[in-house]
Amino acid sequence: MRVADEPLIQLRGIRKVYGEGPTAFQALKGVDLDIRRGDFVAVMGPSGSGKSTTMNILGCLDVPSAGTFLFRGHHIETLNRDQRALLRRRYLGFVFQGFNLLARTSALENVELPLLYRGDEKKARRDAAMAALDKVGLAEWWDHTPGELSGGQQQRVAIARAIVTSPDVLLADEPTGNLDSERSVEIMQLLTGLNRDSGITVLMVTHEPDMAAFAHTIVHFKDGLVDRIEQSQGLARGEPA
Amino acid sequence: MLGTILLLALRSIRRHLLRSFLTILGIVIGVGAVVAMTTLGQATTSAVQQQIAALGTNVLQVRPGQGFGRGGGGPRPPDFDPSDVTAIAQQIAGVTAVAPQAQATATAIYEGANWSTTINGTTSAYFTVQPWTLSEGRIFTPREESAGKAVCIIGSTVKTNLFRGGSAVGQRFRIGNVSCDIIGVLSTKGQAGFGGDQDDVVIMPIKAVQRRFTGNTDVRLMLVGVDQAYSTAQVQASISDLLRERRHTAGRDDDFNIFDTKQISDTLTGTTTLLTRIVAAVAGISLVVGGIGIMNIMLVSVTERTREIGIRLAIGAVANEVLLQFLVEAIVLSCIGGLIGLLLAQLVIAVATPLMQVPWTFDPQINMVAFLISALIGVVFGYFPARRAASLNPIDALRHE
Numbered sequence: 001m002r003v004a005d006e007p008l009i010q011l012r013g014i015r016k017v018y019g020e021g022p023t024a025f026q027a028l029k030g031v032d033l034d035i036r037r038g039d040f041v042a043v044m045g046p047s048g049s050g051k052s053t054t055m056n057i058l059g060c061l062d063v064p065s066a067g068t069f070l071f072r073g074h075h076i077e078t079l080n081r082d083q084r085a086l087l088r089r090r091y092l093g094f095v096f097q098g099f100n101l102l103a104r105t106s107a108l109e110n111v112e113l114p115l116l117y118r119g120d121e122k123k124a125r126r127d128a129a130m131a132a133l134d135k136v137g138l139a140e141w142w143d144h145t146p147g148e149l150s151g152g153q154q155q156r157v158a159i160a161r162a163i164v165t166s167p168d169v170l171l172a173d174e175p176t177g178n179l180d181s182e183r184s185v186e187i188m189q190l191l192t193g194l195n196r197d198s199g200i201t202v203l204m205v206t207h208e209p210d211m212a213a214f215a216h217t218i219v220h221f222k223d224g225l226v227d228r229i230e231q232s233q234g235l236a237r238g239e240p241a
Numbered sequence: 242m243l244g245t246i247l248l249l250a251l252r253s254i255r256r257h258l259l260r261s262f263l264t265i266l267g268i269v270i271g272v273g274a275v276v277a278m279t280t281l282g283q284a285t286t287s288a289v290q291q292q293i294a295a296l297g298t299n300v301l302q303v304r305p306g307q308g309f310g311r312g313g314g315g316p317r318p319p320d321f322d323p324s325d326v327t328a329i330a331q332q333i334a335g336v337t338a339v340a341p342q343a344q345a346t347a348t349a350i351y352e353g354a355n356w357s358t359t360i361n362g363t364t365s366a367y368f369t370v371q372p373w374t375l376s377e378g379r380i381f382t383p384r385e386e387s388a389g390k391a392v393c394i395i396g397s398t399v400k401t402n403l404f405r406g407g408s409a410v411g412q413r414f415r416i417g418n419v420s421c422d423i424i425g426v427l428s429t430k431g432q433a434g435f436g437g438d439q440d441d442v443v444i445m446p447i448k449a450v451q452r453r454f455t456g457n458t459d460v461r462l463m464l465v466g467v468d469q470a471y472s473t474a475q476v477q478a479s480i481s482d483l484l485r486e487r488r489h490t491a492g493r494d495d496d497f498n499i500f501d502t503k504q505i506s507d508t509l510t511g512t513t514t515l516l517t518r519i520v521a522a523v524a525g526i527s528l529v530v531g532g533i534g535i536m537n538i539m540l541v542s543v544t545e546r547t548r549e550i551g552i553r554l555a556i557g558a559v560a561n562e563v564l565l566q567f568l569v570e571a572i573v574l575s576c577i578g579g580l581i582g583l584l585l586a587q588l589v590i591a592v593a594t595p596l597m598q599v600p601w602t603f604d605p606q607i608n609m610v611a612f613l614i615s616a617l618i619g620v621v622f623g624y625f626p627a628r629r630a631a632s633l634n635p636i637d638a639l640r641h642e
């Protein structure tokens with residue numbers, strides 16, 4: 001029996017310890033967090049507060065040392081490396097601070113990369129990749145390599161790559177960290193638009209309160225624990241600035 | 242899935258064209274060298290075999306003197322007597338025929354053309370002990386032979402130089418001071434490795450040559466055909482015994498020698514085969530070095546592309562897909578290298594065969610094996626870097642600068 005508003009993601013008592021013995025470092029000390037489907041969550045906190053570790057676990061790139069992680073009602077903490085890779089392929093999209101596009105590769109080929117691993121046919125791949133590029137407003141730039149694109153454009157290509165598989169969750173790690181404020185706002189508007197129109201759940205790590213202000217939920221981390229959770233209307237609900 | 246992996250590998254190679262080319266250079270040279278050397282070696286071996294086969298197999302050449310040539314000082318050993326020829330033919334078991342030879346050189350003249358050539362006086366046995374055939378005409382009749390009639394069988398070189406394109410059989414030409422009827426033309430045999438042009442010869446009955454050119458009845462050389470059922474070594478020993486007795490050489494070194502063409506053939510073939518193997522082995526080492534070159538570059542490439550691997554893992558590539566991509570990259574590179582190497586080898590062979598005067602050959606087996614080895618090198622030397630790539634942790638890989 002599924003409850004309609006059962007959280008998409010449920011973290012309970014998540015601990016993460018790096019190293020062993022006396023030098024062991026507790027990055028997470030029992031994190032509890034629920035994320036609703038369709039939410040736009042900003043994760044904030046000083047360095048070392050555990051927000052990156054949490055994001056790595058949420059992105060199925062890392063496993064917790066203890067605790068349970070439910071995604072769509074399934075236990076994730078027990079999955080092996082390849083199972084997590086398949087999960088990422090199917091349900092998650094990633095956007096990084098440094099864009100992380102393949103160099104000397106056209107925007108189109110970058111965007112269709114996840115579809116290649118999914119084994120889609122050439123035609124379907126092209127169409128989906130072009131549709132994703134169209135969503136981020138770069139359809140005309142499909143044959144440009146990252147070197148020929150501005151930072152803002154590169155991040156848009158990265159977003160297109162993240163959404164091309166229609167994932168449930170988009171994980172963005174400081175997506176505006178390398179951009180000026182004007183480009184940053186554009187990227188945030190793009191993310192809020194995707195969240196609003198496609199219903200994609202967005203999890204975003206950021207330092208900047210201005211960017212966090214776009215989110216509906218702001219989770220503050222401190223010393224390996226969730227410090228407090230703010231609910232806001234989010235700029236997304238209002239008119240674009 | 243393999244199609245996808247292949248596509249990924251090809252795209253990656255395309256992104257780094259120069260590096261990919263440098264990576265495969267070792268394989269190109271290695272495969273090229275192995276194939277070219279082995280093929281040329283085989284061509285040489287078969288050329289040697291052909292040349293010796295032209296002398297006839299199961300043929301013993303009996304000459305006065307020791308070894309090839311006439312040796313050092315001292316009086317020249319006497320040639321053979323015609324009675325030696327009959328003695329060998331009649332007294333030794335296993336001898337099918339004995340063709341005596343007397344030689345002279347003279348200028349042949351036909352109408353305006355003249356040509357200096359070798360006259361070879363022999364009997365019809367010459368054509369039974371050796372695989373020489375006529376392209377037209379006939380050999381001597383017994384009557385012409387015993388009468389020492391001036392009839393000639395000419396080699397194709399002589400024909401070309403005297404008669405151009407015209408027909409020779411039935412014509413009469415002059416050789417030395419002798420007017421001679423042409424009764425036959427030899428089939429073309431081509432260049433011999435040792436002994437020059439085998440087609441530059443005029444063959445006449447030995448009695449005619451002895452009477453009109455050499456002025457004596459000496460026999461310079463005997464070709465002895467040996468029955469397949471007998472061992473040539475055995476027959477060779479019997480001939481030696483007989484000739485020692487007839488030439489009264491007891492207590493002295495033999496003043497004649499007998500060559501077994503089969504033995505020469507075996508020795509030379511063995512030598513060229515051995516040389517081919519040695520050269521191929523050296524070339525094979527360069528192939529291994531080429532493989533290590535691939536591994537080197539692939540390892541560097543894995544380090545350099547750590548972040549890319551991180552991206553691939555993050556967007557959902559499983560470890561095996563990354564491993565396969567790098568492995569397939571290495572295999573595709575080495576296969577491309579192998580193919581270019583094969584083409585290079587064909588080029589080298591095409592240039593070298595005319596220079597070396599050996600026949601052009603193409604051995605599909607050598608090419609196939611060399612190509613498979615290049616693919617295998619890709620697998621062997623690509624596996625280690627590929628495993629390293631696949632075992633990377635996505636978080637660390639993404640942070641890699």
